[in-house]
Amino acid sequence: MKIYKVGLPFIGMSSLMLLMSPLANAAEMPIMDHSSMDMSDMDHSSMDMSDMDRSSMDMSGMDHSSMDMSDMDHSSMNMSGMQGGEPPADARSPDYSNGVPYGQYGKPMMMGSMPLWGVSVDDLGYQFDDDQINFEATGWYGTDSNRIRLRTEGSAQTKDDKEIDSLSSLAYWKPLSIFWNGEAGVAYDTENDKSAVMAGIVGTAPYFIETDARAYLYTDGQIRLDLGAEYEWRLDQHWVVIPEVGLTAFSKDDHDNDITKGFNEMETEVRLTYETFSRQLAPYIGVSYETALGKARGQRRQHNESVDSSSLTTGVKFWF
Numbered sequence: 001m002k003i004y005k006v007g008l009p010f011i012g013m014s015s016l017m018l019l020m021s022p023l024a025n026a027a028e029m030p031i032m033d034h035s036s037m038d039m040s041d042m043d044h045s046s047m048d049m050s051d052m053d054r055s056s057m058d059m060s061g062m063d064h065s066s067m068d069m070s071d072m073d074h075s076s077m078n079m080s081g082m083q084g085g086e087p088p089a090d091a092r093s094p095d096y097s098n099g100v101p102y103g104q105y106g107k108p109m110m111m112g113s114m115p116l117w118g119v120s121v122d123d124l125g126y127q128f129d130d131d132q133i134n135f136e137a138t139g140w141y142g143t144d145s146n147r148i149r150l151r152t153e154g155s156a157q158t159k160d161d162k163e164i165d166s167l168s169s170l171a172y173w174k175p176l177s178i179f180w181n182g183e184a185g186v187a188y189d190t191e192n193d194k195s196a197v198m199a200g201i202v203g204t205a206p207y208f209i210e211t212d213a214r215a216y217l218y219t220d221g222q223i224r225l226d227l228g229a230e231y232e233w234r235l236d237q238h239w240v241v242i243p244e245v246g247l248t249a250f251s252k253d254d255h256d257n258d259i260t261k262g263f264n265e266m267e268t269e270v271r272l273t274y275e276t277f278s279r280q281l282a283p284y285i286g287v288s289y290e291t292a293l294g295k296a297r298g299q300r301r302q303h304n305e306s307v308d309s310s311s312l313t314t315g316v317k318f319w320f
Contacts, residue, residue, distance in 0.1 A: 117141040118319065123153075125315020127288060132157050134315070135166075140173065147173040149183065154190070165191040167216075169198045179204045187216055192257050194218045208232070222259075223251035240282070242271045247293075258303065260295040269313065281318045288313050 123136040136153040154166030171185025180203035187198040200214030209231050216224040230244040249263045271286035291308045292300050300307050 113143060115141065115143055120319040122317055123315060124317065125284070125286075125313050126158075127155075127311040127313050129311035130155075130309065131159050134313075142173070145175065149173045149185075167191075169214075171198060171200075176201070176203075183214070189216070189218070189224075192218070192222075192254075194220065194222075196224070205229070221252075222254060225249045238275050240273045240275060242273060242284075242286075244269055244271075258296075258299060260299055262295065263293040264296040265290060265292050271313070273317065280320060281316065283314075283316045285312075285314045287311070 117140065119137070119139045121135075121137045123134055125134050126132075127134060133156045134154075135156070138149060138151045140147045140149045142148055149171050150168075151171070152166055152168040154164065156162065156164045167187060167189050169183075169185055169187035171183040173181060173183050176182045180201055183198070183200045183202060185198050187196045188194075189196065196216040196218045198214060198216050200212065202212040203210075205211045209229055211230075212226075212228045214226045216226075218224070226246065226248055228244065228246040230242060233241040233243070235241060246267045247263060248265050250259050250261060253259065253261050267288070267290045269286055269288040271284040273282040273284040275282040287310065289308070289310045297307050
């Protein structure tokens with residue numbers, strides 16, 4: 001019996017050649033193009049992939065833009081258990097009451113929908129040189145979206161015949177935008193003894209200038225336009241300086257009531273107010289100036305009336 005002895009170098013070289021053979025064959029294989037492979041007829045329903053671990057699969061590089069799923073039928077998919085479906089029978093009640101009644105006070109109401117009321121007296125003062133009392137007040141009732149407003153302004157003489165001249169209006173008020181509100185209604189002018197239809201816009205102009213513009217159409221065809229602007233210059237938490245200006249214009253001459261076409265007069269006033277009681281009460285002292293404009297200046301001279309006048313004023317403004 002012959003015994004063949006094989007050295008270790010020979011065994012090592014043989015093993016290396018056996019390992020290199022499959023690698024050489026793999027290198028010679030061409031790169032396969034899977035884009036032309038048609039697998040539409042393959043049946044994947046019998047494939048069991050329940051044991052696959054998808055947590056380690058990285059699909060971030062996949063391009064899903066070319067996937068066409070328009071032919072998929074979703075009608076058989078049951079998504080009733082997903083959020084947004086039909087609520088269960090024991091779901092919370094839509095009004096969040098959970099079946100608990102509101103009690104003797106009834107269902108609560110949002111403040112914006114609750115009708116309220118208010119009164120604002122912007123001016124109740126005395127003019128020393130003209131010896132008269134000026135007034136301007138507004139009362140309203142309604143909500144933040146719809147209100148009825150009653151407004152009056154004018155003056156009352158404290159001597160001689162104690163005549164009262166006022167312009168009062170009853171109007172419907174509604175917001176037009178964030179800073180502007182509209183008014184429409186009827187008015188009555190005691191100075192001319194005439195009624196009118198009124199429309200106006202009131203709001204806050206840039207730089208917090210309180211602005212109002214109102215037009216009145218009288219029964220005789222006369223049109224009156226009132227323009228006003230006011231600014232509150234706050235010195236501290238209580239002291240406030242308030243300058244204001246007002247213009248009045250008419251559409252035609254009315255000699256019976258000393259009215260001329262165009263701008264008739266301008267009134268200005270500067271007040272120093274002190275706000276107390278949560279700013280609801282503010283006594284003031286100020287100076288007022290009034291002047292005629294345009295043809296009204298000549299008409300006043302013909303009637304021996306003053307064209308310009310100024311006066312020291314004092315009074316109070318409040319609201320509740």
